[in-house]
Amino acid sequence: MTLKENIDNASILISISDKEFNLLSELIYQKTGIFLQQHKKSLIVSRLNKIVKDLKFNNFHDYYEYVINDPSGEALVSMVDKISTNHTFFFREKEHFDFLKEQVFPELFPVSKKDKKIRVWSAGCSTGEEVFSLAFLLREYLGTAINQWDIGLLATDISMTALVKARESVYSQDRVNALPAEMIKKYFQKTENAEFKVKEEIKKMVLFKKLNFMDEKFPFKGKFHIIFCRNVMIYFDKETSLKLIDKFYHSLYPGGYLMIGHSENIARYHHSFQYIKPAVYKKEASHES
Ligand SMILES: C[S@@+](CC[C@H](N)C(=O)[O-])C[C@H]1O[C@@H](n2cnc3c(N)ncnc32)[C@H](O)[C@@H]1O
Incomplete structure (x- = not known):
């Protein structure tokens, strides 16, 4: 031919x-x-x-x-x-990151907290920009105190192609352009091809895994303090979304937060979460499960 x-x-x-x-x-x-x-x-x-x-x-x-x-x-x-649609970018929906910094992190990281374990899940992580944004934010917020905490970031997706890219953690100039120059310098290494590779110390904070939300049960032993599941349920119908929301509820610690995409609306569904503000939900602190 x-x-x-x-x-x-x-x-x-x-x-x-x-x-x-x-x-x-x-x-x-x-x-x-x-x-x-x-x-x-x-x-x-x-x-x-x-x-x-x-x-x-x-x-x-x-x-x-x-x-x-x-x-x-x-x-x-x-x-x-x-x-699957894998569109994503660093610090997408900035309001969530501001809210974490201003409200959630002060709750999660009190100096007096004895249990130093913090678990965050980027559910539907695509090519990794979301979870790395969380890692950068945590580093910026905690500074050197980060060493006193046991922080685990889990990032999952159904798409193997997206996960392979996420694990490589190499991004082109135009994908990192929106980040402050200081942040690029701190958290990326320039590659021979003039791309930007996330530094090992950041990558070590993240575990990438394949996971399908349709699985009857999630295979985790522990719970999470924060779940990001943004711009995923937009592709689901009510029945699938409700089942997933319920599984997220049971995967969170009491007082834990669920962040969804701002274009997704679960307020009209009947679920157990407390509405905090647009695209932010909380599992009530007293509700053990
Ligand atoms: C548009 S991306 C969102 C990425 C990121 N959360 C964000 O907001 O920028 C949606 C992701 O959900 C994943 N996804 C779709 N259906 C899924 C399922 N059943 N289980 C797990 N991940 C799924 C897709 O592979 C895709 O990477």
Whole structure:
């Protein structure tokens, strides 16, 4: 095939029938919770077109059959990687970071606190910018006192592609541009390719793990003081969101905080959290579970 034929072939979109869309969207919903309504047909086509062609299928039905019959589960992993939206950036929704600094950290880090353990979870961490923003903020807030604390940051995602990038922790100039120059100097090393690698002392604070929110139970022994689950539930329906909110509730210490994206609205759902302010919820201190 000539280069021109290659380009032409790549740009031709395989069309999707209603039946094929229903099969694929139901599979995606069952496996990931991501709820795709009819108007998202073009999203499935644009995101899966290349994979379907690379596998030499002529239609989405054959691709669907291949995914559900793949015993290794890898076809499903690749499909989920293509479907999930991984958009993120450092200090996204700054209000949350200000709120942590002004209200949550003073509660969590009193000098007199005997138990020095703090656990924070970036749930749906994508390529890592969210959890590293949290790590930078903690460093800035605590200064040298950070050494007196046992701080663990967990970052999870369903997308292996996103997790691989998060673990590499290398970001291009335009991704770090919005950070103050001082912060870049302190927490990144410049690579040979003029990119920015998060320094080892920061990376050591974070554990990256694959986790699907659809799993019946979360595999953690301990609880968290703060959970960030931002810009994830926007892709879920009410039923999936409520189940997830309940699992988060039971994964938090009493008095713990759940931060969601500002464009997500769970106030209209019936759940156990106390509303604090837009996109901030708290598990009441007296409610042991
Ligand atoms: C738009 S990103 C949000 C990243 C970050 N929290 C932020 O607000 O910038 C949404 C992330 O949720 C992840 N996700 C979607 N469905 C998931 C599921 N069922 N289990 C775990 N992660 C999921 C996606 O892979 C994606 O990385």
